Amino acid sequence: MAQVVQREYRSSHIHPLKFALWVGIASIVMMFGAFTSAYLVRRAAGNWYEFKLPDVFWGSTFVILLSSWTLHASYRAFNRGVEHLYKRLLTATLALGLLFVGLQYAGWQAMTAMGATFTVNPSSSFIYVISGVHALHVLGGIAALIVALIYAFVLPFKPTPRRRLRFQLVVHYWHFVDVLWVYLFVFFLVQSP
Amino acid sequence: MAEMTKVAVDSLDTLEEKLTQEMGYDDHFHEHHHGDKYQSNFLTTYIFSTDHKMIGRQFLITGIFWALMGAMMSLVFRLQLGFPEADLAWLKPVLGKWIQVNDAGIGKLDPEFYYALVTIHGTVLVFFVLTAGLSGTFSNLLIPLQIGARDMASPLLNAFSYWFFFLASVVMFLSLFLSTGPFSGGWTAYPPLSALPQASEGSGAGMTMWIVAMAFFIVSALLGGINYITTVLNLRTKGMNLWRMPLTIWAFFITAIIGVLSFPVLLSGVLLLMFDRSMGTSFYLSEIVVGGQILDRIGGSPILYQHLFWFLGHPEVYIIILPAMGIVSEVLSVHARKPIFGYRAMVLSMLAIAFLSFIVWAHHMFMAGVNPFISNFFVIFTLIIAVPSAVKVFNWISTVYGSNFRFNSASLFALGFVSLFISGGLTGIFLGNSSIDVQLHDTYFVVAHFHIVMGVAAFFGMFAGIYHWFPKMFGRFMNETLGKIHFWGTLIGSYAVFWPMHYTGMAGVPRRYYDAGASFDSFRHFTELNQFITVAAIIVFFLQVVFVVNFFYSIFNGRKLTTKNPWGANTLEWTTPIQPGHGNWPGKIPAVQRWAYDYSKGGQEYVPQYVPLREGEYDHGH
Ligand code: HEM
Numbered sequence: 001m002a003q004v005v006q007r008e009y010r011s012s013h014i015h016p017l018k019f020a021l022w023v024g025i026a027s028i029v030m031m032f033g034a035f036t037s038a039y040l041v042r043r044a045a046g047n048w049y050e051f052k053l054p055d056v057f058w059g060s061t062f063v064i065l066l067s068s069w070t071l072h073a074s075y076r077a078f079n080r081g082v083e084h085l086y087k088r089l090l091t092a093t094l095a096l097g098l099l100f101v102g103l104q105y106a107g108w109q110a111m112t113a114m115g116a117t118f119t120v121n122p123s124s125s126f127i128y129v130i131s132g133v134h135a136l137h138v139l140g141g142i143a144a145l146i147v148a149l150i151y152a153f154v155l156p157f158k159p160t161p162r163r164r165l166r167f168q169l170v171v172h173y174w175h176f177v178d179v180l181w182v183y184l185f186v187f188f189l190v191q192s193p
Numbered sequence: 194m195a196e197m198t199k200v201a202v203d204s205l206d207t208l209e210e211k212l213t214q215e216m217g218y219d220d221h222f223h224e225h226h227h228g229d230k231y232q233s234n235f236l237t238t239y240i241f242s243t244d245h246k247m248i249g250r251q252f253l254i255t256g257i258f259w260a261l262m263g264a265m266m267s268l269v270f271r272l273q274l275g276f277p278e279a280d281l282a283w284l285k286p287v288l289g290k291w292i293q294v295n296d297a298g299i300g301k302l303d304p305e306f307y308y309a310l311v312t313i314h315g316t317v318l319v320f321f322v323l324t325a326g327l328s329g330t331f332s333n334l335l336i337p338l339q340i341g342a343r344d345m346a347s348p349l350l351n352a353f354s355y356w357f358f359f360l361a362s363v364v365m366f367l368s369l370f371l372s373t374g375p376f377s378g379g380w381t382a383y384p385p386l387s388a389l390p391q392a393s394e395g396s397g398a399g400m401t402m403w404i405v406a407m408a409f410f411i412v413s414a415l416l417g418g419i420n421y422i423t424t425v426l427n428l429r430t431k432g433m434n435l436w437r438m439p440l441t442i443w444a445f446f447i448t449a450i451i452g453v454l455s456f457p458v459l460l461s462g463v464l465l466l467m468f469d470r471s472m473g474t475s476f477y478l479s480e481i482v483v484g485g486q487i488l489d490r491i492g493g494s495p496i497l498y499q500h501l502f503w504f505l506g507h508p509e510v511y512i513i514i515l516p517a518m519g520i521v522s523e524v525l526s527v528h529a530r531k532p533i534f535g536y537r538a539m540v541l542s543m544l545a546i547a548f549l550s551f552i553v554w555a556h557h558m559f560m561a562g563v564n565p566f567i568s569n570f571f572v573i574f575t576l577i578i579a580v581p582s583a584v585k586v587f588n589w590i591s592t593v594y595g596s597n598f599r600f601n602s603a604s605l606f607a608l609g610f611v612s613l614f615i616s617g618g619l620t621g622i623f624l625g626n627s628s629i630d631v632q633l634h635d636t637y638f639v640v641a642h643f644h645i646v647m648g649v650a651a652f653f654g655m656f657a658g659i660y661h662w663f664p665k666m667f668g669r670f671m672n673e674t675l676g677k678i679h680f681w682g683t684l685i686g687s688y689a690v691f692w693p694m695h696y697t698g699m700a701g702v703p704r705r706y707y708d709a710g711a712s713f714d715s716f717r718h719f720t721e722l723n724q725f726i727t728v729a730a731i732i733v734f735f736l737q738v739v740f741v742v743n744f745f746y747s748i749f750n751g752r753k754l755t756t757k758n759p760w761g762a763n764t765l766e767w768t769t770p771i772q773p774g775h776g777n778w779p780g781k782i783p784a785v786q787r788w789a790y791d792y793s794k795g796g797q798e799y800v801p802q803y804v805p806l807r808e809g810e811y812d813h814g815h
C-alpha cells in the first residue's frame with residue numbers, strides 16, 4: 001500500500017510516487033552513464049575493432065520514437081475522455097514496444113552475421129551488453145503497459161485522479177526509455193566509423 | 194528539585210497535546226487505517242511488516258548478526274597473523290577442512306581460506322553492517338519519526354528493501370559452506386581473480402554467489418534510497434522546512450542521494466564482470482596465462498574495473514560515515530544541552546563532502562598505473578575533502594566546549610567518534626599524496642587508516658545511535674554501567690589494535706599476506722607487536738559480546754520508560770507514544786514551529802520543535 005497522504009499545505013504538487021520514479025530514473029541514468037564511460041575508457045586503451053552499426057537500429061529508433069508519440073496521444077485521449085482512441089493508441093504502443101524489442105534482436109543478429117560477435121572484441125561486446133540492458137528496461141516498460149492495458153479493457157472507463165496518476169507513471173517511464181535509447185544510439189553512431 | 198522537573202515535564206506533555214490538537218496537521222490517517230490491519234498477527238507484525246519502525250529493527254538485528262560473523266572471522270585471521278606457529282586444531286569442529294592438521298597433530302589455517310576470511314570480513318562489514326545495518330536501521334527508524342510522517346513514501350518498497358537485503362545475506366551466508374569456499378579475492382573483487390573462475394578456489398562458485406548477493410544488495414540499497422529521498426522531500430509535516438530538519442535527517446538524505454547515484458555504477462561494473470566470467474567477453478581481461486594455459490581473451494582492461502568499482506567505492510565510504518556523523522551531531526547537541534554549533538555549516542559541509550566524494554575515486558588507484566599527471570588532479574580534490582571534514586570536527590568540539598555535558602553511553606560514543614574521526618582523517622591526508630602513497634599503498638598503514646576513520650568510527654556512531662534511540666525502539670533503556678564498560682574498553686582496545694598498524698605499515702608490511710610477519714626477515718621484529726594486536730582484538734571482541742548481551746537482555750528486561758521524552762530532546766520522535774503504533778501519532782501530527790536545536794534558550798533547558806516562537810524570537814530555521 002503506497003502511503004498516499006494528501007498534504008494540502010504543500011506548495012509543490014508533484015506526487016511522491018512520481019517523484020520516486022524520477023529518483024529511480026536518475027539512478028538508471030547513472031548506470032548507463034557508467035556503461036558509456038566504460039566504453040570510452042576501454043576504447044582509448046586501444047585494441048579496438050571498428051565496425052559499422054547495422055541499419056536495423058535506425059528502424060528500431062524510429063519505432064520507439066513513434067511509440068512515444070502514440071502513448072502521448074493515448075494519454076491525451078484519456079484526459080479528454082475519448083475512450084476508444086485511448087484504448088486503441090495504448091494497444092498500438094504496446095505493439096510498437098514489442099516490435100522495438102524484436103528489431104533490437106534483429107540488430108544483434110545482423111551484428112553477429114557480419115562477424116561482430118559477442119566475444120570477438122570489447123567494441124562489439126559493449127554494444128550487446130548496453131543495448132541488451134536497455135532492452136531489459138524496455139521490457140519493464142512493456143510489463144507496465146500490459147498492466148495499463150488490463151486496466152483499460154477490464155475496468156469501466158473513468159479518468160479518476162488515481163488512474164491518471166498510474167497512467168502518468170507509465171507514460172513518464174516510457175518516454176524515459178525512449179530518450180535513453182536515442183542517447184545510446186547517437187552515442188554508438190558517433191563512435192562507429 | 195526532582196518534583197519541579199517532574200512538573201515541568203508534565204506541563205510540556207500537556208502543552209504538546211494541546212498544541213498538536215490546535216495546530217497539528219490532520220491527515221485523517223486513522224479514519225482510513227482501522228484497527229491496524231497491517232499488524233494483526235505475528236507474521237505481519239514481526240516478519241512481513243511494512244511499518245518503518247519494525248523494518249528498522251529488522252535491519253539492525255540482521256546487521257548485528259553480520260557484525261558478529263565478521264568479527265569472529267577477524268579473530269581467526271588475527272590468530273594466524275599474531276601467532277602463526279600456534280596450533281589451531283581446536284578450531285577444526287567449526288572450520289572443518291579449512292584447518293589442516295599435520296602428522297604432528299598441529300592444526301594450521303588453510304592459506305586459501307585466510308583470503309576468503311579477509312574478503313568476506315571486508316564485504317560484510319562494509320556493505321551488510323555499516324551500510325545496511327547503520328543507514329538502513331536509522332533511516333528507517335528516524336526519517337518518518339523526525340520529519341513527522343506516518344510512514345515511508347512507499348512502505349511496500351521499503352519492506353522489499355529489507356527482503357532483498359535478507360536474500361543477499363542468505364546467499365552470502367550459504368557461500369561460506371561451499372566446498373571450494375567463499376570468494377577470496379578481496380572485498381574490492383578486482384579482476385582477474387574475480388573474473389576467471391579458474392584463478393583460485395574461491396573464484397568459482399564462491400565468486401558467483403558473491404556477485405548474486407551483491408546484486409541483491411544493490412537492489413536493496415536502491416529501493417531504500419529512493420524511498421528515503423522521496424519521503425524526506427515529500428512527507429514532512431507542516432512547518433518542517435528543510436532548514437528545520439535535524440542533522441540526522443540531512444545526513445540520511447544526503448547519504449541516500451549518494452547511494453542512488455553511485456550504486457548503479459557498481460551494478461554496471463559487476464554486470465560486465467559477469468559477462469567476462471561466464472560468456473567469454475574480455476572487458477577486463479587481456480592476454481593472460483593461467484596455470485600454463487594461454488586464454489583467448491584479448492584487449493580487456495582490469496583498470497577499467499577499478500575505475501567503476503571505486504566510483505562507487507569512495508562514495509560508499511561516505512555512505513557509511515555520513516549517517517554516523519548525523520547521529521553524532523544530534524546526540525552531542527542533546528546531551529551537551531547546547532544548540533549544535535554551526536548548523537548550516539554542518540549541512541553545507543556534508544553537501545560538499547558528498548559532491549567531492551564523486552571526484553576523488555582514483556586516489557585508490559595511484560599505484561595501479563594511472564597517469565601521474567591525472568593523479569595530481571585527484572590528489573588536490575582528495576586533500577580538499579579535509580576542509581569540510583575539519584569544519585565538522587570544529588563544530589562538534591565547539592558544541593561540546595563549555596557545556597554541561599551529560600556523560601552517558603550514547604554521548605560517550607559520540608565523543609569517541611570525534612576522536613577516531615580526527616585520528617583516521619589525519620592519516621588520510623598522508624595517503625592522499627600520491628608520492629607518499631608509493632610507500633604506503635597496500636600496507637597496514639591503509640588498513641589502520643580505514644579501520645579507524647571508517648570501521649571503528651562508524652561503529653561508534655552506530656553505538657551512539659543505538660544507546661540513544663534504544664528507548665524509542667524498545668520502550669526500555671540499556672544498562673548504563675555495561676554501556677560505559679563497553680565504551681571505555683572499545684575505545685582503548687580499538688586504538689590498541691589499529692594504532693600499531695601505522696608503524697608496521699610505514700615499515701612496508703603488506704596487507705592481505707597470510708604470513709607477512711613470519712616469512713620476511715625484515716619484518717620479524719614485529720612479531721610481538723602482532724601478538725599484542727591480536728590479544729587486543731580478542732579483548733575488544735569480548736567487549737562487543739557485552740554489548741550484544743546488554744542489547745538483547747534490555748529488550749526484555751531493561752528499565753522501562755516512564756516518560757515520552759527521556760533525554761529532554763527537541764525532535765519529534767519523542768512526541769510519539771512510548772510504544773508508537775502504526776501511523777506513529779495516535780491523533781494529528783504535531784506541527785513544527787522552530788529548528789531542532791533550541792537547547793538552553795531563554796531560561797529553558799530545551800524548547801521542543803512543536804513550541805511556537807515567542808514574540809520577537811529569532812528562528813534559525815529560515
Ligand atoms: C581527509 C579525508 C581522507 C583522505 C584524504 C583519505 C585518503 C585515502 C587514500 C588516498 C586512500 C588510498 C590508500 C591506498 O590504498 O594506498 C584511502 C583508503 C581508504 N579510505 Fe580514506 N581518506 C579520507 C577519509 C576517509 C573516510 C572518512 C573514510 C570512511 C569513512 C575512508 C575510508 C577509506 C577506505 C575504506 C580505504 C581503503 C580501501 C581499500 O583499499 O580497501 N577514508 N583513503
Ligand SMILES: [Cu+2]
Pocket residue numbers: 506507510553554556557
Ligand atoms: Cu577513497
